[in-house]
Structure formats: structure tokens, C-alpha cells
Amino acid sequence: MSTDPTFHREAFRVRAYEADDTGCASLLTLCDYFQEAAGNHALARGFARLTFREGTEPTGVWVLHRLRIEADRLPAWQALVTVETWPSHHKGLHAFREYVAKDAQGARIAAGTSSWFVLDVERRRPARLPPLLSTVEAPDRPRPLDGTAPPLPFDAATPDLVVNTFAVRRTDLDLNGHANHVRFVEWAVASVPASFAEAHVCMGFDLRIDREVVSGETVTAEAHPTPDGWAHRLRRGDDTLARLTTRWVPADTPD
Helix, strand or coil, X not given: CEECCCCEEEEEECCHHHECCCCEXXXXXXXXXXXXXXXXXHHXXXXXXXXXXXXXXXXEEEEEEEEEEEECCCCECCCEEEEXXXXXXXXXXXXXXXXXXXXXXXXXXXXXXXEEEEEECCCCEEECXXXXXXXXXXXXXXCCCCCCCCCCCCCCCCCCCEEEEEECCHHHECXXXXXXXXXXXXXXXXXXXXXXXXXXXXXXXXXXXXXXXXCCCEEEEEEEEECCXXXXXXXXXXEEEEEEEEEEEECCCCC
């Protein structure tokens, strides 16, 4: 692990339980690596939890709003993956963080871009970014992916709509007491028909989370095919929790 004030580098070894039946780690595993590296960087900088009011205990936690990851290829079991992550800028209520995953030779295998906001856990609502964050310097590095965020398509009226339901378990929760954002991607990927998923590999996604969900609740996952992959909506009753798009390639050519 290597950390400086603006940039963090951390190595991961793909373990057997992280590899699927293709012998490679899935995109969900890369999500976990990115999340771990980002959390360790924030912890090292003292930004893992934030205080809004002077003299009070920290009550602000980082919550993901948008995450896009694109993989060129997926690492095999026992492969060494080095994740580089850094904060790039902030705007309004959102702070932006970038990611690059590299193989043992230093070649890029995946990249990601994300936006986060600070949740006031007492009020359960977004809070203004603390002034302390204005002192964080961003490294002079280009963003690895296009930072634009077009609306995510979804057509609930399509005759090709696939619907599944998932119960939120306690094991789905993270340190903030709500379902971890990687579970949102997992529910979306799991909602794709088995006949399609068995012949394809998910190599990219764009996720936007609008609401949190907690243990004991039920998530309805809707999906339909698009020219570029699949469009997804996760909802709780009539409330939209998240929208995603996923990109897939045939299983025999995962690049």
C-alpha cells in the first residue's frame, strides 16, 4: 500500500473465492477493490467520517451517488491487481474520485469514475461538503473515463422487461447500515436472464443511486435489453432506488 496526500496505490491478489466459473474475477470484484482502496485513502487522510459542527462527534459518512466502471479485461485467479485512486474535484454537494486498475506489468485493465456526497446520519439527508475538503489537492492526472453523466435509459413499458425480486439481508449492509453499492450492481447483473448471462461477460456498467435500502426490505429489479447491453431499474414499491446500464461481451471474447 502506498499513500500520499493526493494519490493512493494499493495491491490486491485475486483469491479463489473471488474468481467465477471463467477463472477470472468478475466486475463486482473490481468494484470491491475500488471501494476498499478509496476507503483506505479516505481513512489515511482523516476523511473517512466527517464532522459538520465544531465540537461534535463525526456524523457525516460518504455515500456513493454515481459509479461508472469500464474493464478492458478481467484478472485471473492469483493475478496481482494494483488499484490507483485519487480525488479529482468537487462541485456543489458532490466530490469526485477516479480509479485505475493495472496488472503486474503496469498495463491498464479497468478504469472508473465516481461521485459521492456526505450523508448526515442523524438527519439521513445529504449535507454540504465540509470546508476542510477545500484543502484537498487533486493530483495533476487526467480523468481515466469521460466524466459526463447522460441520463440512464429505461423503458418500463417494453415487452422485453424482465422482473426479479431480492430480499435485502443483513449481510448486504455496509458500515453505514444500508445496502452496499456493490449489491446494487449484483442485483442488476443477477436480473439478466441466465441464457444471456451464461454466454456473456459483464465488462462495464454505469450506476446511479437515488435512495438507500436497508435490511428486511424487498428490491424489485427490472431489466430490458438495449443495443449496447441492458438497462436496469431497482425499486422499492414505487420508489426508484437506482438505475444502471450494463455492457456485456460474448464469453469467449471478454475484451
